[in-house]
Amino acid sequence: MKTKNKADKNKASRPRWRRWAMDVFLVFVVVFAVQAWQTRNMPVGEAPPLEGVLLDGTPVSLADYQGAPVLVHFWATWCPVCRAEEGSLNSIARDHPVLTVATTSGTAAEVGKYLAENSLDFPVITDESGLMGVAWGIRGVPASFIIDADGNIRHLSVGYTTELGLRFRLWLAGF
Numbered sequence: 001m002k003t004k005n006k007a008d009k010n011k012a013s014r015p016r017w018r019r020w021a022m023d024v025f026l027v028f029v030v031v032f033a034v035q036a037w038q039t040r041n042m043p044v045g046e047a048p049p050l051e052g053v054l055l056d057g058t059p060v061s062l063a064d065y066q067g068a069p070v071l072v073h074f075w076a077t078w079c080p081v082c083r084a085e086e087g088s089l090n091s092i093a094r095d096h097p098v099l100t101v102a103t104t105s106g107t108a109a110e111v112g113k114y115l116a117e118n119s120l121d122f123p124v125i126t127d128e129s130g131l132m133g134v135a136w137g138i139r140g141v142p143a144s145f146i147i148d149a150d151g152n153i154r155h156l157s158v159g160y161t162t163e164l165g166l167r168f169r170l171w172l173a174g175f
Contacts, residue, residue: 045152070146071096073142075089075101076103107128
């Protein structure tokens, strides 16, 4: 008959749910820390100016969206994570104000072709040089900003964000 040492007995006596809870907690801490590091140089408070021309030639400014929460989303055609979010953005743009910036993705014609090929119809400003992204502190895409009705940044994130997460943040910005 084999005897268990004291460490094995203590480990076995801990409830399994407690170990799982600790694992989940550690994952949340790591995700939060990574998100905080990724957004460290991004603006807070009043949103920086954002002006450009939509793909159809219409001039647009973030100031045009005052009065309602708006999603400002920086993305790129070459970004695989951005591609994973495209359907969510398309869906959100049907019932919420959305303004996207295609950064370092080519000319307006190239971005327009990409949107048509992928059946996307959200509003897009092209940022061929990436300077708009630099002005907003973007170091990687995708990057999402939820701007409230008064023009203040309420939420920001870098990396993949679910449609539900973006919709929830837009809803919160309405208060």
